[in-house]
Amino acid sequence: xxxxxxxxxxxxxxxxxxxxxxxxxxxxxxxxxxxxxxxxxxxxxxxxxxxxxxxxxxxxxxxxxxxxxxxxxxxxxxxxxxxxxxxxxxxxxxxxxxxxxxxxxxxxxxxxxxxxxxxxxxxxxxxxxxxxxxxxxxxxxxxxxxxxxxxxxxxxxxxxxxxxxxxxxxxxxxxxxxxxxxxxxxxxxxxxxxxxxxxxxxxxxxxxxxxxxxxxxxxxxxxxxxxxxxxxxxxxxxxxxxxxxxxxxxxxxxxxxxxxxxxxxxxxxxxxxxxxxxxxxxxxxxxxxxxxxxxxxxxxxxxxxxxxxxxxxxxxxxxxxxxxxxxxxxxxxxxxxxxxxxxxxxxxxxxxxxxxxxxxxxxxxxxxxxxxxxxxxxxxxxxxxxxxxxxxxxxxxxxxxxxxxxx
Numbered sequence: 001x002x003x004x005x006x007x008x009x010x011x012x013x014x015x016x017x018x019x020x021x022x023x024x025x026x027x028x029x030x031x032x033x034x035x036x037x038x039x040x041x042x043x044x045x046x047x048x049x050x051x052x053x054x055x056x057x058x059x060x061x062x063x064x065x066x067x068x069x070x071x072x073x074x075x076x077x078x079x080x081x082x083x084x085x086x087x088x089x090x091x092x093x094x095x096x097x098x099x100x101x102x103x104x105x106x107x108x109x110x111x112x113x114x115x116x117x118x119x120x121x122x123x124x125x126x127x128x129x130x131x132x133x134x135x136x137x138x139x140x141x142x143x144x145x146x147x148x149x150x151x152x153x154x155x156x157x158x159x160x161x162x163x164x165x166x167x168x169x170x171x172x173x174x175x176x177x178x179x180x181x182x183x184x185x186x187x188x189x190x191x192x193x194x195x196x197x198x199x200x201x202x203x204x205x206x207x208x209x210x211x212x213x214x215x216x217x218x219x220x221x222x223x224x225x226x227x228x229x230x231x232x233x234x235x236x237x238x239x240x241x242x243x244x245x246x247x248x249x250x251x252x253x254x255x256x257x258x259x260x261x262x263x264x265x266x267x268x269x270x271x272x273x274x275x276x277x278x279x280x281x282x283x284x285x286x287x288x289x290x291x292x293x294x295x296x297x298x299x300x301x302x303x304x305x306x307x308x309x310x311x312x313x314x315x316x317x318x319x320x321x322x323x324x325x326x327x328x329x330x331x332x333x334x335x336x337x338x339x340x341x342x343x344x345x346x347x348x349x350x351x352x353x354x355x356x357x358x359x360x361x362x363x364x365x366x367x368x369x370x371x372x373x374x375x376x377x378x379x380x381x382x383x384x385x386x387x388x389x390x391x392x393x394x395x396x397x398x399x400x401x402x403x404x405x406x407x
Contacts, residue, residue, distance in 0.1 A: 007028060007030045007031065009125070013371040015081060015084055015090055016391035030092040033098070035095065036092060039128045044151075044155055045156040046073070046180060047073070048072060049384075051238075051385060059392065061087055070241060098112070103344055121401060124371060125371075128372060138262055139329075142323075143266070149328055151177075157180060160327065163327025164189065165188050165329075166188075166326050170195055177332060179250060179253065187325070190256070200242045218379070221377055232334065248313065259274040259275040267324050273317065340353060345364060348368065360394040367401065377390050377393070
């Protein structure tokens with residue numbers, strides 16, 4: 001079937017793009033391998049947003065609940081996305097598996113699925129910021145007697161085998177899960193890398209309010225160092241209406257913190273002696289953000305909120321642990337894009353898998369677009385708060401290409 005545009009993915013990015021194309025009278029289809037909000041459905045049971053509900057600002061459908069300062073749990077996020085799709089009758093084809101993508105000689109693109117083929121001059125990829133989980137180096141040395149569990153397979157603490165848990169990856173998800181396991185009574189070792197942190201509440205406002213008001217969320221991608229897109233997200237949690245979460249709070253709750261995982265020798269796991277360096281790196285990011293908060297308060301005529309210096313970090317840092325008490329090793333080391341594994345344009349992506357693009361349009365392939373990636377245009381590009389802005393820009397490009405009507 002020929003159509004003006006094909007969107008792949010029915011999460012917040014794909015639905016935002018669909019809404020904007022609908023406003024421009026661009027005929028399109030949204031192909032989704034699962035159901036609406038599938039990537040959210042796959043998060044662990046107790047998952048919730050780390051940004052407040054008021055920041056959910058998809059185009060034409062801002063947060064519609066009665067708790068703007070709360071943090072939606074997983075199932076409420078899915079329900080919100082379902083209401084959003086229904087509000088403008090998004091043309092979603094759920095449970096449709098893409099079996100191939102084929103460039104045609106006339107500049108069109110054909111997408112083959114298990115339910116037929118679609119041909120278009122515009123292909124918008126909105127497959128999410130979390131595509132391919134990173135597997136830590138050295139995992140092949142772990143003993144087979146210990147369950148090895150990627151983040152994507154974690155559901156809840158009760159589903160894990162008995163025993164201690166080693167969490168490899170001290171970013172946002174790793175720290176959230178470590179806290180959850182500690183609260184369930186598990187002994188947890190957390191292998192940490194570098195991650196920024198900040199308090200959940202700063203003065204009278206949530207952390208994310210300062211992200212917005214300071215312009216931090218609106219920073220353009222070309223002003224941000226390339227390596228920043230590989231950094232962990234700011235350590236934060238929305239549980240219990242939001243509270244501080246960082247390596248110090250986890251240590252206080254009983255977590256054993258260690259450096260980067262190096263591998264195992266028999267039943268001994270080895271770690272680098274670099275925990276202090278990682279702590280210092282996170283503290284330096286806190287110092288930078290504190291300066292930004294104070295500058296923002298001055299501009300807004302507010303009193304500067306109290307942001308004390310971090311307490312000195314003192315803790316024993318073992319460089320190896322006994323794996324005999326450990327029942328599970330969890331991998332929470334982040335994600336990378338995975339476009340190159342299923343698309344026919346290997347030169348359209350850089351060495352880390354990110355698309356070569358400008359304002360969401362591929363710099364290599366005509367008619368190929370992206371929405372919903374980290375730092376696509378701005379720091380907020382992958383967020384429920386910011387994805388709509390990019391979706392509108394991409395929709396304008398697609399409408400111009402297809403010759404369809406506008407607003």
